[in-house]
Amino acid sequence: MPLSSCYIQVNEGQRLLDIRRIYVEPAAAELPRGKEILERFPEAERIEIEAHHRIPELYGDEANVARWVRIKTEALVLGVKKSLTARPNGRSSDFIAPSTANGCAMACAYCYVPRRKGYSNPITVFANIDKITGYLARHARRQGAKPEPDQVDPHAWVYDIGENSDCSVDATVSGNVRDLVDLFRDLPNAKASFATKYVNRELLGWDPRGRTRVRFSLMPAADAKLLDIRTSPVADRIAAIDDFVEAGYEVHVNFSPVVVRDGWLEDWAELLGQLDDALSPAARAQLAAEVIFLTHNDRLHEVNLGWHPKAEEVLWRPDLQQPKRSQTGGWNVRYKTGHKGRYVTALTGLIAEKIPYCRVRYAF
Incomplete structure (x- = not known):
């Protein structure tokens, strides 16, 4: 669906985005990317705000638990990213890039972002993309050649561009993600990387030339049905792998989070069999995986009890977990x-x- 559309659907009949209110920092509205986003949603109400992270009716209000999904569907925040730093990582990437967005339209029950933002986390888009891409280009240039191979990548410095959001969904809202893919395509010593639970086939026409790594997050269908709310079906994610490899992306899989429950290992065996059946020789030749077992949080547990208590039956297991x-x-x-x-x-x-x-690049 084209970027000019005011809503997208994740499954037939399930609307993922239907933007009706945009909370706008004045400085963001003056930037080219900000103007572009506002023009994309011309019928949305515009609400001026002082700071993208201080919006009382969105963040910290317990009453929003009852409107958890509705807020994600209807609200968008447009701001300016003020702090530009690339933090060292060492697991999924060498560095965490400055965010071009945070929050998400999807509603995975284990997501850590609501722990920080309180009772709602709709998408926040940062309009100063030129400053972010300029910073990243200079940072990568300062690194020089990678001195030796490591578990992140044998040759390139890898930058995670989606730590606090899902870039595949972000790309339906603004051109920020495409700008990042274009940037890394021309950086000789660096790659972009992001994990996703949403299949956005518009990305297939972007010509990344192997310089962007897409990590499709996978889990057994029984877990995904309960926990991966408003995401693309796991079968669709698996089916997309070959297409993304053919389009020039490096594609890894992210087995995360692994949830221990009755029959968990049998269900993972079935999932791995489905993956094996679906992959082409080209996809197999470049495949790698991250394995991340569930970490949960008492505050997120309390939030989930207000909108999705069924999920907590498998996420909150004091008999199996330690604080x-x-x-x-x-x-x-x-x-x-x-x-x-x-x-x-x-x-x-x-x-x-x-x-x-x-x-397996790492497992913990």
Whole structure:
């Protein structure tokens, strides 16, 4: 569906975006990208704000739990990214790029972003894309050649461009993601990378020339039906892999989050079999995976109880999990030490058995 459309659908009959209100920082409205976004949604109400991260009716209001999905569907925030830094990472990427967006129209029950933003997290788009791309180009240039291969990439410095959002959905709202793909296509020593749960086939015409890595997030269908709310079906994500490889993307898979429950390993075996059946030789030759077991949070647990309590039956498992104080003062929970090691070994062993050509970049 073209970018000029005011709404997109994730499944037939399920509207993912239907923008009716845009919260706008005045400075963002004056920038070319800001004007472009406002023109894209001409019928939306415009509400002037002082700062994109301080909107009382969106953030921190418990009453918004009941309107969780509606806010994601109807609201868009347009701001300016003030702090431009590339943070070292070392797992999914070498660096986390400055965000060109945060928040999401999808509503995955385990997403960590609501922990920070409070009871709603619609998409926020940053209009100063020229400053962000300029910063990234200079940062990559300062790195020079990568001195030696590592688990992130054997040759290139990899920048995660979607830490706090889903770039495939962001690309339906603005041209920011395409600008990033175009930027990295011409950087000789760097790649972009992002994880996604949404199949946006418009990206297939962007000619990335191997300089953008798309990581399709996958989980068993039973888990996705319960937890991956408003996302593309897992079968559609698997089916898209060959097409994205053919279009010039490097495509990895992100097995995340892995949720331990009755029958979990059997369901993962079925998923891996589906993946094996779907992949072309070209896709297999470049495939790698990340494996990330669930980490949950007490504050997100409380939010979820207000809109999707069924999910908490598998996400909040005190019998299997142990708490750890988070940096923000709350409690994170993860699978108990010792038990988790056995879970990781079981799943990585299954990956080696079912799809032996798939390199596991890291698992934890």
